[in-house]
Amino acid sequence: MNNKTEEKIASAGRRDFFKKTATVSAVAATTMVAPSAVMASGKDDENIVEEVKWGTTLGEECNKYPYGMPAAYEHNVVRRTSALMSSAGDMHAAISMTPIADLKGIIVPNGLHFTRTHNGVAHVNPNKWRLMIHGLVEKPIVLTLDQLKRYPSESRILFMECPSNSAAEWKGPQFGTAQFVKGMMSCAQWTGVRLKTILDELGLKPEAKWMLAEGGDGSEMSRTLPIEKVLDDVMIVYAQNGEALRNEQGYPVRLMAPGWEANLCVKWLKRLEFGDKPWYAKEETSKYTALTASGKAIQHFYALETNSIITSPAPEKDWKDLKKGDLVEIEGLAWSGYGTIKGVDISFDGGKNWVEAQLKGLVLPKCWTRFSYMYKYEGKPLLLQSRSYDDSGDVQPTVNQEKGIVGVECVYHRNAIVTWQVTEKGEVSNVQIRS
Amino acid sequence: MFKLDRKLITIGMTLALSTTLSVAAASTACIPGVYKSKPGAIDGGVIYPRENGVYTAYRYNTQSTKGVNFGRTPTANEIKAWDVDARPDGKGLPDGEGSVEDGDELFDAQCAVCHGDFGGGGKGYPQLAGGNQAKDKNGVVITLKNQRIKPGMDAPKRTVGTYWPYATTLFTYIRDAMPYAHPKSLTNDEVYALTAYILAQNEIKIDGQEMDDEYVLNKEKLMKVVLPNKDGFYPVIDGPEGPANVKAFFADRAKNIGMGTRCMKDCKDPSSGPGEKGLPAKLMKIKYEMKDVVPPYAFGKDLPPETDAGSVSKGEKLYDSSCKLCHGNDTMGAPRVGDASAWAAVMKKGMDKVLVNAIKGTGGMPPKGGNTDLSDADIKTIIEYMVGASK
Structure with a gap:
């Protein structure tokens, strides 16, 4: 075979490729099962025996995108929202969900971190940004961003969860994907200044009991935190996974209260005031209070309880391609705002019997933790559940255990066990085991 | 040569042995993910010590940060400009006044489009007025006990009159965050007027006095407002014992907020909720799936559709x-x-x-x-x- 012939074959292959990609785009969903079909029939896989476009053409210039983008084929891995997550379908006071079943490890890429806004995403000019720390301190200060960054920094990998995560599920299952069942959360490495480092210099007055944290966006989102937490592990953060915070996460600076409601991690942070009494801001009275069956509401509900969800399988990551006898990994995420995940149990029968899963990867406090269990698939119907527990003694409750104490009108802090129903065909759907 | 080698080998073995021992000792004392901690965090969780440069899995710099001192002292005017929050005790409320009647006019023009006529709700934005404020013998707003455990039941209504604990919150929120599309565009007088109007729609009395159209609200009167559901929240955070109350509340999470149990075999899970105690757990499927999401669900690894609007020409x-x-x-x-x-x-x-x-x-x-x-x-x-x- 001479060079000319080879070229012809190669270019024919390319033309073929273009024709085929056109077909692929049109019927994307069905072609996803193509590779295993090819292998099963014993035919040669054209992706192996023929040249592929990316192997026979010059790629893009190395720095064509000075800020890199995900592969075009990943364009469906995005945050999603719903009118149910907003006021009247208005997307300025709304929330978007992280595609948790599509992500690996414990770090959420910055562009996929869930977002909650009360008055739209503010775009702050970092040169005009100021942080004021005042009230019951000996030395009040104003900081520019550069000055804040002069303080010694620390980095922590921490989950961030909206206390409304799963709020649509109190009265029964409503959404059909892991993204919407538990996507109001993410995990990232956050870098900033420990607030105690600054306060040690400013001198907190002994009568200071509470801190008001106020945002600079149109909603002036503000919350009150107790000093004990502030002096333990609260940070003022300006970096997320190595780069500056995204606008959606409060660029240039947000508060970080590890393990606590993301709502307390005030974005576009503008002001910290120390006082002897709590403030009763709007988002800690009319909202973000958990109305229980007693008719009274839990206020200052801080830490997110121990929680978990199986991300593989999930409704959007089903088992339809599995054959009986396949050994497959069940994988998921566990987290707790009280401390560190100690372990996760898995049930196949809707919570009657349980086995211990194993943790894998980094196991850090107040951080997403991966769990794993090797399972021999038998094509039987399952009611798949995960149940986490942590080093503070907290154990994830069943739906009945949780609603037995707080009822079904809480809105916030729902951490009941999630159930995936797996059918004989490997389809996965969101169900609940409850009375 | 042999002797020397043997000596080296012996030294090497000793080193290897001691390394193994110390690694073994370290690994039992420090299983990854099991960190030194003590109970008693204010949120009910554990506290991890920062000791000798180690904090859980993290190392930190142990050098003193004393003397790190960037930033400057704010001027009195700067503090005045930003310190505009107000607490229930009235600290921080500005001077000014506004009548229910003026508030009515402002509300119709700027607020009713989202919050509905008379603040009665509509179109999905928060309902500000309405709902039944009647209380039971324990002082609990009765309708807040509504639990939608069966179809057709009423939701608890969380309006200013039935749910909010303090009226100062209404004032500060309107001033800082409203109107929604033009926050901070109202004068203090206008905010007093709107606060007066919303309180009047909730039939709030101040010092026993009904708020009619001519009623004028100011700082002194706002501080006196006692909303019906003031005591509807727990734990109590007020007073010097506030933080301690919070800590005690979250220390008993099993009782106060609910907790699971690590049953492993033949576990029973009947309901203990109000009105359904002892009912066995059963499978509940989605009745009406919320599928209307944006962007629409799609999970394929395909190329995004080509658009003509792209900035790159053919x-x-x-x-x-x-x-x-x-x-x-x-x-x-x-x-x-x-x-x-x-x-x-x-x-x-x-x-x-x-x-x-x-x-x-x-x-x-x-x-x-x-x-x-x-x-x-x-x-x-x-x-x-x-x-x-x-x-």
Whole structure:
């Protein structure tokens, strides 16, 4: 075979490729099962025996995108929202969900971190940004961003969860994907200044009991935190996974209260005031209070309880391609705002019997933790559940255990066990085991 | 030699042995993910010590940070400009006043579009007024006990009159965050007027006095407002024992907020909720799935649909893939795209001649730049792009 012939074959292959990609785009969903079909029939896989476009053409210039983008084929891995997550379908006071079943490890890429806004995403000019720390301190200060960054920094990998995560599920299952069942959360490495480092210099007055944290966006989102937490592990953060915070996460600076409601991690942070009494801001009275069956509401509900969800399988990551006898990994995420995940149990029968899963990867406090269990698939119907527990003694409750104490009108802090129903065909759907 | 080797081997063995021992000792004392901690955090969780440069899995710099002191003292005017929050005790409330009647007019013009007439709700934005404020013998707002455990039951209504604990919150929130699209556009007098109107719609009395149209609200009167559900929240956070109350509450999480149990075999899970105590757990499926999500669900690994609105022209795309290697810089001797004089010289020959050269090859350039898949029309499109981008 001479060079000319080879070229012809190669270019024919390319033309073929273009024709085929056109077909692929049109019927994307069905072609996803193509590779295993090819292998099963014993035919040669054209992706192996023929040249592929990316192997026979010059790629893009190395720095064509000075800020890199995900592969075009990943364009469906995005945050999603719903009118149910907003006021009247208005997307300025709304929330978007992280595609948790599509992500690996414990770090959420910055562009996929869930977002909650009360008055739209503010775009702050970092040169005009100021942080004021005042009230019951000996030395009040104003900081520019550069000055804040002069303080010694620390980095922590921490989950961030909206206390409304799963709020649509109190009265029964409503959404059909892991993204919407538990996507109001993410995990990232956050870098900033420990607030105690600054306060040690400013001198907190002994009568200071509470801190008001106020945002600079149109909603002036503000919350009150107790000093004990502030002096333990609260940070003022300006970096997320190595780069500056995204606008959606409060660029240039947000508060970080590890393990606590993301709502307390005030974005576009503008002001910290120390006082002897709590403030009763709007988002800690009319909202973000958990109305229980007693008719009274839990206020200052801080830490997110121990929680978990199986991300593989999930409704959007089903088992339809599995054959009986396949050994497959069940994988998921566990987290707790009280401390560190100690372990996760898995049930196949809707919570009657349980086995211990194993943790894998980094196991850090107040951080997403991966769990794993090797399972021999038998094509039987399952009611798949995960149940986490942590080093503070907290154990994830069943739906009945949780609603037995707080009822079904809480809105916030729902951490009941999630159930995936797996059918004989490997389809996965969101169900609940409850009375 | 042998002796020396043996000595070395012995030393090596001792070292290896001691390393193994110390590693073993370290690993039992420090299983990954099991960190030294003590109970008693204010949120009910554990507290991890920072000791000797170690905090859980993290190391930290143990050097003193005393004396790190960036930033400056704010001026009195700066603090005054930003410190505009107000607490239930009235600290921080500004001077000013406004009547229910003025508030009515403002509300109709600026608020009713979202919050509904008289603050009665509508269109999905928060309902501000309405709901039944009647209380039971324990002082609990009765309708707040509503639990939608069966279809057709009423939701608890969380309005200013039935749910909010303090009216100062209403004032500060309106002033800071409303109207929604134009926050901070109202004067303090207007905010007092709107606060008065909303309180009046909730039939709030101040010092036993009903708020009629002529009622004028100011700082002193706002501080006196006692909302019906003031005591509807727990744990109690007020007073010097506030933080301690919070800590005690979260210390008993099993009782106060609910907790699971690590049952492993033949576990029973009947309901203990109000009105359904002892009912066995059963499978509940989605009745009406919320599928209306944005962007719509799609999970394929396909290419995004092509749009005509893209900023990159067909000519530029073809140029990028087939011509830029040589025409994107001066090194290859080809006229560089962006070099106006080089392209002016090329185009002196006329488009027809340039097109023929490009199709057949010229100088160091192979026919069609080496990509014979390109049609003659494609070549023309590319040249037009290159000329256009070099003016």
